[in-house]
Amino acid sequence: MGHKVHPNGFRLGVYRNWESKWFATDKEFSALLLEDIKLRKMLFARLKNAGVARIETERSSSALTITLHTAKPGIVIGKGGTSVDQLRDELEKMTRKRVRVTIQEIKKPELSAQLVAESVAAQLEKRxxxxxxxxxxxxKTMRAGAQGVKIRVKGRLGGSEMARIEWNREGRVPLHTLRADIDFGQTEAKTTFGRIGVSAWVYTGDFPTERPKRVAEEPTDGEVPVAAALxxxxxxAEALGLPVAVPAEPVPVGVAEPEPEPVASVPAAAEAPAARPTRRRTAATATAPNEAPAKPKRAPRAVKATTEEAAPKPKRTTRTTSAEAKPATRRTAKKKE
Known part of the structure; x- marks a missing residue:
């Protein structure tokens, strides 16, 4: 059975970067990884209505930096930054480290796959x-400028007794193309019939793959190009095979150059008109009015004696029947007797 690979993990290290950017020893790695999972779970639960799409963490020896990508930064900051201060205090108590919180606004929330999945889940919870x-x-996603979007829901849809999967797609979503910028998000809708999983894929185009062209270095003021100097x-120049510049003749100072003498303009000879071709006229022979014009005599055909006509034709031989050629059998001889 085929399964869909996670689009973010599939492009990780190629066109996408890690959400957790830190290094640790073998002994500390498991503890720091578990701490990251708890931080993300707490932040997503507390900032559920703030439209948080992604959380990035960076660690140093004594500090922790958390970056929140949200569509509603006003809810996260609060009045006068009180909400951010409270959030920072809670994170410092949990991690026992100095925490720095930065907020980045998502300008187009319709193009974020996580926010698209959460909006569908919120509608399903409202029946x-x-x-x-x-x-x-x-x-909404296609109007925002996406080239393709796919949404899949699975569970007890409409309160049915048997769970099933339903999905819909607009545009194109090339999952196998690594250079395709595909965002993926998933969440769950808690309904009276059970949980319904919601997944979303948003394709916004390809990552830029062309490298910038190198600009040719031009000589600055006062500098001479190497080729011109050589x-x-x-x-x-002769040793390197470069063209040798021919020095110009020196002109004496204070001596005016003689002006060239004016050349009288000679009128161009008029071209003679081309001679018209003349037709040859044949002399007409006088004929009597009642006489018909004489027909030209045909040349006698040359009689060609071929070798086939000269050779005598072979005589026609008569074909003998099989009865005449075969000898008489015993039965025919007895009948004759």
Whole structure:
């Protein structure tokens, strides 16, 4: 059975970066990894209504930096920054380290796969039909500028007794193309019939793969290009195979150059008109009015004697029947007797 690979993990290290950027020894690695998981779970639960799409962590020897990518930074900051201060104090108590919180605003939340999945889950919790919720989210994402989007819901859809999977797609979502910028997000909707999983793929185009072209270095003011400097010295230019600059003749100072004498303009000879071709006229022979014009005599055909006509034809031989050629049998001889 085929399974879908996680798009973010598939492109990790190629076009995407890690969300946790830190190094640790073998003894400390498991403890720091568990701490990151607890931090993310607590932040997503507390900032559920703030539209947090991604959380990045960076660690140093004595400090922890947390970057929140949110669509509603006002809810995270609060009035006068009180909410951020409270959040920082809680994180410092949990980690026992100095914590720095930075906030980055998401300008187009419709293009974030995590926020698209959360909006569909919120509609399902409000008892809105899943097909209508998926269709509305698809239209909003495509209007925001996405080239393709796919949303999948699975569970007891519509309160049915048997769980099933339903999905819808608009545009194109090339999952196998590594250079494709595909964002993936998933969440769960808690309904009275059970949990419904929601997954979203958003394709916004390809990552830039062209390298910037190198600009040719131009000589600054006062500098002379190397090729021009070498061309001025004939010995070096001949050794390197460069064109040798021919020095100009010196002009004496204070002596005016003689002006060239004016040349009288000679009128161009008029071209003679081309001779028209003449037709040859044949002499007409006088004929009587009642006489018909004489027909030209045909030349007698030459009789060619071929070798086939000269050779005598072979005589026609008569074909003998099989009865005449075969000798008489015993039965025919007895009958004759």
């Amino acid at each position: 809105i039909a899943f097909r209508r919720a998926v269709k509305q989210s698809l239209m 061309a001025e010295t004939p010995l070096v």
